Amino acid sequence: MKEVEYQRFKPESREEKTADWLPDGTDKTDYVKPDKEWTRLERRIGQPRILDHVYFPKVQRWIETNFIPDNLKYFEAGCGHGNDLRAIKNALGGHGHFLGVDMSLAEIQRGLEYYREQDDPEAKQMFAQGDLRNLHEVQVWDEASGNFSKPFNIPDDEFDLVYFEAVMHGLGYGSATYHEKKDSAQQMLGELFRIVKPDGKLFGRASTFTDAIDMEARLKLLRDTDNWRFMPSASEFEEMLAQAGFKNIEKTLAPHPRADSDVNKKDVLKFSFLATS
Numbered sequence: 709m710k711e712v713e714y715q716r717f718k719p720e721s722r723e724e725k726t727a728d729w730l731p732d733g734t735d736k737t738d739y740v741k742p743d744k745e746w747t748r749l750e751r752r753i754g755q756p757r758i759l760d761h762v763y764f765p766k767v768q769r770w771i772e773t774n775f776i777p778d779n780l781k782y783f784e785a786g787c788g789h790g791n792d793l794r795a796i797k798n799a800l801g802g803h804g805h806f807l808g809v810d811m812s813l814a815e816i817q818r819g820l821e822y823y824r825e826q827d828d829p830e831a832k833q834m835f836a837q838g839d840l841r842n843l844h845e846v847q848v849w850d851e852a853s854g855n856f857s858k859p860f861n862i863p864d865d866e867f868d869l870v871y872f873e874a875v876m877h878g879l880g881y882g883s884a885t886y887h888e889k890k891d892s893a894q895q896m897l898g899e900l901f902r903i904v905k906p907d908g909k910l911f912g913r914a915s916t917f918t919d920a921i922d923m924e925a926r927l928k929l930l931r932d933t934d935n936w937r938f939m940p941s942a943s944e945f946e947e948m949l950a951q952a953g954f955k956n957i958e959k960t961l962a963p964h965p966r967a968d969s970d971v972n973k974k975d976v977l978k979f980s981f982l983a984t985s
């Protein structure tokens with residue numbers, strides 16, 4: 709597999725040093741590179757988060773009521789090595805069509821390794837490489853040829869159900885202003901709205917700041933915490949979902965699991981949501 713260049717912020721914008729300037733935040737992301745150790749992923753493998761999602765039971769009921777199982781089309785944005793993808797596929801009895809897109813070849817490779825061990829040929833067609841901000845050009849892994857497909861456009865209104873977890877805070881590669889990074893996240897939500905069918909569902913979880921802390925404090929936390937590139941406040945994120953076109957947004961806010969032990973997590977909320985397109 710060849711390493712692929714991702715859409716970064718324009719180099720000229722790096723010269724600006726405005727008050728809402730944020731650093732790249734990518735220096736410590738060795739885990740997305742193929743030649744690095746897998747420690748972070750090894751720790752997580754076997755611990756899918758989707759089944760614990762507060763709206764998962766509701767999503768399951770919605771599927772049972774509305775779909776002949778084989779017809780469901782499911783998409784995961786930022787599927788990584790496919791932990792959640794595998795878990796939902798199993799939870800739905802293997803029925804339906806599943807596709808996950810991730811920009812990291814290393815993560816995809818890791819997912820493929822797992823399925824090779826399991827000898828699950830169907831599952832190997834589930835991974836695609838691409839940038840969530842532009843789903844007009846994704847390439848699906850084809851195990852038989854040992855190659856990715858030619859880049860193809862994910863058509864509008866293609867999927868019934870879309871999920872993402874912990875993707876947005878790591879989305880905006882490159883140093884840029886808060887607002888440029890926010891635009892980038894908005895672009896992803898716009899793409900997810902484009903590919904989900906009318907009356908389809910989006911659900912997932914994102915880290916957000918509490919609305920209580922001001923922008924200056926938020927920018928400081930984003931600058932000081934090297935694996936966060938962008939994080940909106942809870943109400944800002946809800947507005948972003950609505951701006952992308954999602955409606956009937958249900959949300960559950962929970963403190964970060966390490967809020968008491970890590971001062972950087974004290975003002976962070978886990979924002980779980982379910983919305984309709």
Ligand SMILES: C[S@@+](CC[C@H](N)C(=O)[O-])C[C@H]1O[C@@H](n2cnc3c(N)ncnc32)[C@H](O)[C@@H]1O
Pocket residue numbers: 740756757785786787788789790791792793809810811812815838839840841873874875878879880
């Ligand atoms: C926390 S992981 C998701 C884990 C996944 N739910 C699982 O079960 O393994 C977030 C993923 O988002 C991906 N990601 C971040 N920005 C992306 C982008 N612009 N395009 C595609 N994938 C992206 C990262 O490579 C990473 O694998």
